[in-house]
Each structure stands twice: as structure tokens, then as C-alpha cells.
Amino acid sequence: MTTNATAPFDRAHTDGLLSFLASAPTPYHAAASAAESLERAGFRRLSETEAWDGGAGGRFVVRGGTLIAWYVPEAAGPEASFRIAGAHTDSPNLRVKPIPDTGSSGWRQVAVELYGGPLLNSWLDRDLGLAGRLSLRDGSSRLVHVDRPLLRVPQLAIHLDRQVNEGLKLDKQQHMTPIWGLGKPSEGELIAFLAEESGVRPGEVTGWDLMTHSVEPPAYLGRERELVAGPRMDNLLSVHAGVAALLAAAERADLGAVPVLAAFDHEENGSQTDTGADGPLLGRVLDRSVYARGGTHEDRARAYAGTVCLSSDTGHAVHPNYPERHEPGHRPMPNGGPILKTNVNQRYATExxxxxxxxxxxxxxxxxWQHFVSSNAMPCGTTIGPITAARHGITTVDIGVPILSMHSARELCGADDPYLLANALTAFLTD
Structure with a gap:
């Protein structure tokens, strides 16, 4: 279903998305970048171990790759409901193993583990950087972002596999190990290199969470530049739109509900972590917001009863080369606006x-806006939506932006849709 009215397309919003994608190769960088935008707008970072006040204004907490931010209006009593824009910060990729230095046949390589459900072939013959966080001996952490060609997962030449174009089959353990030089691997070499890149001594690094990313920058695509190609649109596109919507909501003086952005880590592997949607973090933040405003258990129950979450995640645009894989009556297109995602078996929470x-x-x-429903012949994916609804007992709706090449190292969407999504989220948060 669509409306005849359309919001004017703002290329500046999509320009900002491209910059955000480039600055956020990991969930930790995404949360840090979003936090910087909020701080510039006057939001205040809170520590979970300290007491919170209940006054009006914007606040946020960051735990690892998860950010939860909210704005308390002047008129918000303890029973005020929440309007939550939900998203996730993680994307499928290749992540560094605990003992990373490996090699074979005179090549130095980096041992990696597959995170989420990446399209493996999209990571072949692509120049890769490394990014993540280093945990230091003093208990602090340091973000690292080596955004230059460093690694590569090389394909086997067609001369050595004449049937490759009849069907590529990759062994996840044997064939996905990237190279990063020549010679014999040396224990501790990779971490020492990344420590130097981060300006710390190698001996200070006692832990790490590292992952690969394509160093090819996001870009407009097409004759009319009507498309955008880039990494991690699933689901940094929604995180970026959610930040813009929350900042717009914070400028409104007439809000009756508390607008919230909840951008979680670990959605791609099931969300069952302390920073995932199936963990306790969101509920604790909402509870503390109620209690900081003088609320009681009854006020909390009233607030939750009126709360609504829009779970925003990318969905599938109809693929021109594989139209038979899509539901014939529901074929969302790029630049047609956000999609409403429905599945009667509650893989999406929409009712x-x-x-x-x-x-x-x-x-x-x-x-x-448009409808998305999976073909009955195809299994349906899921999101943080059903998890959020079940864990917190709140009305939840699954939405998103239609894209192609989901879970690829480089995905594709319409250039108008990020701005349209941000406008829809703004209207929701300010209702």
C-alpha cells in the first residue's frame, strides 16, 4: 500500500548515511559514531553503575556495540509510554580467531571465523581491512580501524577448477582464510601490528574482538544515481535513520511519550547476549527511566502497556534475475518507501x-510504503521484532527498507529510501 503524497528527497541524509557506513566497520564503531552525533546535540552519556536523574533531556548508554538513547520531554510523567525505534549494529562478516597467526605453503594468513550468515562468495578477491576493539591490561579498550587493503581471500583460478562456473562450493574452514603477506607466520604478529596502529604497546593488549571489512567506499550507483551500493546496510541504514529521527524528536516541545532508539549488537547470531535484543539491557534502561522520574511498579506497568516499538531492519527488494523467489503479489521496489514486514507465524511481529x-x-x-511477505515456498527470516515483543510484552511492528544482495559484503538499496525511512521513524517517535 502506498500514499500519493511523498516527502521531498533530501540527498544530504543519504550523503550522511554513506559517511556513517564508512566510519562504522564494526558494531563498536557504529555505537561510538552514533554516540558522537547524540553528544553534539546535547545528549548526555550515562554510566550504568551510577545513579540516574529523571529530569528532562536526552541521554544514552553504550555497552560494547549496543547503544540505547532516549529523550525525556518536560511533560513526561513516570507513567509516560515509550516510542522505540529498534535496529541492530552488527552485520555478517569474517571475524578473527583467538589465535590469529596462521599460514600455508609460504603464505602468511589470518585465521577467521564466520559471523552470522555471510554470502561467502562476496568476500572473495575483495580488498579487506581490519577493525574492532582491543582490550587493554588496565581494563580500558581501544577502537582500531585499519581502512586500507590488508587482507584478501583469493579464489582458485578457473584453470585449476574448470567446473567452477557450474557451481562454486566453498569449504568454510579451508577456503575462507585470507592472506596478508609472504613468509612464515609468527605468533603474536597480527595483534602487535594492530596495537602499533592503535598507538599502544603490544604487551598492553590482553583481548580483542576483530573483524574484516571491505575497504571499497560506499557510493551512489546508476545513471541517475538513484541507487546506493555499500557495506553493512543491513542494518546500519536503520541505525542511521533512527539517530536522525531521535534527534528530530528531541527538538519537539510537545511530546507526550518518551522517544527511544535501541540499536543492538548480535542480531545476526540470535540476540542472546548481554548486548543483544534478547538480553536484559533495554528493559533495565526503560525501568530505570521510569523510576528515575519517581515512578512506581504500577507506573512502570502503565508505561509498558502503552509502549510501541518499530523494529527496523532491511528486507528483500524483488530481484530482477530471480523474480520466482518472491511472493508474486508483494514485490517491494527500491525508492518505493519503507516496507511493512508480515509473517503469520510470527517471524515478524506485525499484526x-x-x-x-x-x-x-x-x-x-x-x-x-510497501508490503513485504515471503513466498510460501521460501523460509522467512526474522528480526529483533518478535524477541522485543515477547521479552517486554510491548506492541512491536517490523518494518525496513528493501535491498538487494542482503548479507553480501556490499549491498544495494534505493537512494531515496533512507530519507523516507527516517521521516517515517520521526513521525512515529513524535506521535
């Missing part, structure tokens, strides 16, 4: 009341 909430937000924003 009738949620559809009405989303449709109303799009109507107020002048944003067109």
Missing part, C-alpha cells in the same frame, strides 16, 4: 494494530 500505527506514521510524514 493489524501495528499496521495501523505504521500506516498512520507514514501518512503523517507523507511517506509512501
Amino acid at each position: 493489524g494494530p501495528g499496521r495501523a500505527i505504521f500506516a498512520g506514521a507514514c501518512e503523517r510524514a507523507g511517506v509512501p
Whole structure:
């Protein structure tokens, strides 16, 4: 379903998305970049180990690759409900193993483990950098971002596999180990290199969470530049839109509900972590917000009863080369606006009341929208939506932006859709 009215396309928003994608090769960088945007707008970072006040204003907490931010309006009592824009910061990729230095046949390589469900072939013959966080002996951590060609997973030449174009089969252990030089591997070499890149002594590094990323920058694509190609759109596109929507909501003086951005880590591997949507972090933040405003258990129950979450994650645009893989009556297209994702088996949390909430937000924003439903012949993915609904007992609606090449090292979306999504989220947060 679409509306006739459309919000004017703002190329500046999509320009900002491209910059955000380039600056956020890991969930830790994504959370840090979003935090910087909030701090510039006057939001205050809170420590989970200290007491919180309940006054008006913007606040946020960061734990690892997860950021939860909210804005308390002047008129918000302890029973005020929440309007939550949900998203996730992680993307499928190749992550460094605990003993990373390896090699074979005169090549130095880096041992990696597959995170989430990456399209393996999209990581072949691609120049890769390394990024993540280093944990130091004093208990602090340091972000590292080597954004230059450092690694490569080389394909086997067609001369040595004449049947490769009839069907590529990759062994996840044997064939996905990237090279990064010649010679015999030396224990501790990779971490020493990254410590030097970060300006710390190698002996100070006692732990690490590192991952690869494509160093090819995101870019506009197409004759009319109507498309955007880039990494990690699933789901940094939604995180970026959520930050923009929360900042816009914070400028409103007439809010009756508390707008929230919840950007979680670990969605791609099931969300069952302390920083995932199935962990306790969001509930604790919402509870503490209620209690900091003088609320009681009854106020908390009232606040949750009126709370709504829009779980924003990318979905599948109809693929022109594989149209038979899509539901024939529901074929979302790039630049057609955000999608409402529905699955009657609750792989998505959308139901009738949620559809009405989303449709109303799009109507107020002048944003067109589309339906997404999987073909009955294809299994349906899932999101943080059903997890959020079940864990917190709140109305949840699954939405997103249609893209191609989901879980590839480089994905594709319409250049208008990020701005349209941000407008819809803004209308929802300010309802």
C-alpha cells in the first residue's frame, strides 16, 4: 500500500548515511559514531553503575556495540509510554580467531571465523581491512580501524577448477582464510601490528574482538544515481535513520511519550547476549527511566502497556534475475518507501494494530510504503521484532527498507529510501 503524497528527497541524509557506513566497520564503531552525533546535540552519556536523574533531556548508554538513547520531554510523567525505534549494529562478516597467526605453503594468513550468515562468495578477491576493539591490561579498550587493503581471500583460478562456473562450493574452514603477506607466520604478529596502529604497546593488549571489512567506499550507483551500493546496510541504514529521527524528536516541545532508539549488537547470531535484543539491557534502561522520574511498579506497568516499538531492519527488494523467489503479489521496489514486514507465524511481529500505527506514521510524514511477505515456498527470516515483543510484552511492528544482495559484503538499496525511512521513524517517535 502506498500514499500519493511523498516527502521531498533530501540527498544530504543519504550523503550522511554513506559517511556513517564508512566510519562504522564494526558494531563498536557504529555505537561510538552514533554516540558522537547524540553528544553534539546535547545528549548526555550515562554510566550504568551510577545513579540516574529523571529530569528532562536526552541521554544514552553504550555497552560494547549496543547503544540505547532516549529523550525525556518536560511533560513526561513516570507513567509516560515509550516510542522505540529498534535496529541492530552488527552485520555478517569474517571475524578473527583467538589465535590469529596462521599460514600455508609460504603464505602468511589470518585465521577467521564466520559471523552470522555471510554470502561467502562476496568476500572473495575483495580488498579487506581490519577493525574492532582491543582490550587493554588496565581494563580500558581501544577502537582500531585499519581502512586500507590488508587482507584478501583469493579464489582458485578457473584453470585449476574448470567446473567452477557450474557451481562454486566453498569449504568454510579451508577456503575462507585470507592472506596478508609472504613468509612464515609468527605468533603474536597480527595483534602487535594492530596495537602499533592503535598507538599502544603490544604487551598492553590482553583481548580483542576483530573483524574484516571491505575497504571499497560506499557510493551512489546508476545513471541517475538513484541507487546506493555499500557495506553493512543491513542494518546500519536503520541505525542511521533512527539517530536522525531521535534527534528530530528531541527538538519537539510537545511530546507526550518518551522517544527511544535501541540499536543492538548480535542480531545476526540470535540476540542472546548481554548486548543483544534478547538480553536484559533495554528493559533495565526503560525501568530505570521510569523510576528515575519517581515512578512506581504500577507506573512502570502503565508505561509498558502503552509502549510501541518499530523494529527496523532491511528486507528483500524483488530481484530482477530471480523474480520466482518472491511472493508474486508483494514485490517491494527500491525508492518505493519503507516496507511493512508480515509473517503469520510470527517471524515478524506485525499484526493489524501495528499496521495501523505504521500506516498512520507514514501518512503523517507523507511517506509512501510497501508490503513485504515471503513466498510460501521460501523460509522467512526474522528480526529483533518478535524477541522485543515477547521479552517486554510491548506492541512491536517490523518494518525496513528493501535491498538487494542482503548479507553480501556490499549491498544495494534505493537512494531515496533512507530519507523516507527516517521521516517515517520521526513521525512515529513524535506521535
